[in-house]
Amino acid sequence: MKPVNMPETTNKKMKPFIRILTLAIGSLICAVGINGYLRPLGLLSGGATGIAIIMNHLTSFNIGLIVFAINIPLFVLAAFKLKREFVIYSMINMTMFSTLLGVTGEVYKYIGVDDIMLSAIVGGVLNGIGMGITFRGRGSQGGMDIIAALIRKKWDISLGNALMGANLVIIGWGGTIFGIKSFLYTIIVLFISYNFLDKVQTTFETKKSVMIISENPKEIGDALMANMNRAITYLNGEGGYSHLEKQIIYTIINPREVSKLKKIVNDHDPKAFISVFETNEVRGYRFKERFI
Numbered sequence: 703m704k705p706v707n708m709p710e711t712t713n714k715k716m717k718p719f720i721r722i723l724t725l726a727i728g729s730l731i732c733a734v735g736i737n738g739y740l741r742p743l744g745l746l747s748g749g750a751t752g753i754a755i756i757m758n759h760l761t762s763f764n765i766g767l768i769v770f771a772i773n774i775p776l777f778v779l780a781a782f783k784l785k786r787e788f789v790i791y792s793m794i795n796m797t798m799f800s801t802l803l804g805v806t807g808e809v810y811k812y813i814g815v816d817d818i819m820l821s822a823i824v825g826g827v828l829n830g831i832g833m834g835i836t837f838r839g840r841g842s843q844g845g846m847d848i849i850a851a852l853i854r855k856k857w858d859i860s861l862g863n864a865l866m867g868a869n870l871v872i873i874g875w876g877g878t879i880f881g882i883k884s885f886l887y888t889i890i891v892l893f894i895s896y897n898f899l900d901k902v903q904t905t906f907e908t909k910k911s912v913m914i915i916s917e918n919p920k921e922i923g924d925a926l927m928a929n930m931n932r933a934i935t936y937l938n939g940e941g942g943y944s945h946l947e948k949q950i951i952y953t954i955i956n957p958r959e960v961s962k963l964k965k966i967v968n969d970h971d972p973k974a975f976i977s978v979f980e981t982n983e984v985r986g987y988r989f990k991e992r993f994i
Contacts, residue, residue: 721839725795728835729843733802734809735828739821741765742810744880746888747829747895750776750845751803752872756879766804770796773844780848788840795836796844822887826894833895834902910960911981914951914967915939916974923951925966930959954981 736747736755744759746752754768773796780789815821836843869892877885916922923934937950955963960978967974 721791721841722794724839725791725836725841726798728832728837728839729795729799729802730806730832731835732829732832732843733799733806734813735825735832737765737803737806738809738813739815739825739828740891742814743818743821743887744884745818745822745825745891746873746876746880746884747825747891749843749849749869749872751843752869752876752888753845754803756872756876759879764804765807766800766802769803769845770800773800773848776844776848784848788842791839791841792844792848795839795841799843818883818887819890822891823894826891827898829891830895830898831902834899837899837903908957909981910955910957910978912951912953912955912960912963913937913977914974915948916951916967916971918971918974919949919951921970922967922974925970926951926953926963929966930955930962932959 732747732751736751739745740747741755741758746755750769750772751765753772754765757763757768758765777789777793777796780792815824833843842848873885873888873892876888914922919936923936926932926934932953932955934951934953937952939948939950940946941948964976967976
């Protein structure tokens with residue numbers, strides 16, 4: 703029995719809601735990490751939020767309002783350089799993020815710890831996961847995320863590396879205010895955050911490239927197309943020992959489909975050779991290009 707699919711119009715109506723919900727979850731996780739573990743101990747996050755933590759310390763202005771004000775000129779720049787859809791959803795998310803930063807300002811009283819290393823680790827992990835979820839929702843928190851998106855668009859480097867480089871000046875400034883200890887711990891925070899950001903990104907984007915060598919390539923190829931709805935390519939090969947011509951099946955699948963593929967191959971040729979390896983970026987056919 704074939705699964706019943708939701709009407710395409712229903713899917714299109716739900717996508718904006720799901721996307722905004724994803725952005726809200728990412729922003730909430732970041733806000734809790736910042737206000738629960740980083741800001742109370744003088745640790746910074748990156749970008750506009752890092753600047754806002756410094757300004758909050760110096761002026762006691764609401765951190766959410768500071769973030770909102772800093773982002774206005776950056777979004778003007780983004781409007782001319784980045785995709786309109788990305789800018790619109792980033793503005794929505796930046797508004798949510800600023801609000802959540804403002805309303806969670808006292809959350810450290812309930813979840814905070816006095817250990818600066820533990821706070822750096824937990825805050826860094828939460829901040830990185832939150833940013834990763836935000837980028838998976840095809841948005842950003844504004845600030846240096848906009849600068850990183852521009853760098854990523856021009857030079858095709860990882861978001862984590864782009865953000866780390868863009869934030870060195872900010873954490874240096876923070877170090878002159880909060881001290882060298884805070885500066886060094888902030889480097890740990892950023893290292894953890896951006897590693898988790900990249901991990902969340904690659905976890906969802908990674909595909910599996912598969913090569914199959916079998917005595918029954920046509921049967922396996924037809925079964926893969928029929929049962930998995932995946933495109934395949936036949937490559938011409940030659941056995942190194944036997945010098946017999948062979949057809950090699952090549953395809954790209956999602957990680958969760960590996961077990962299903964193995965079963966299909968085993969049903970048609972238990973002795974087939976299967977090679978599975980990770981592919982970090984796939985373009986074309988039914989695979990979407992990275993948003994940024």
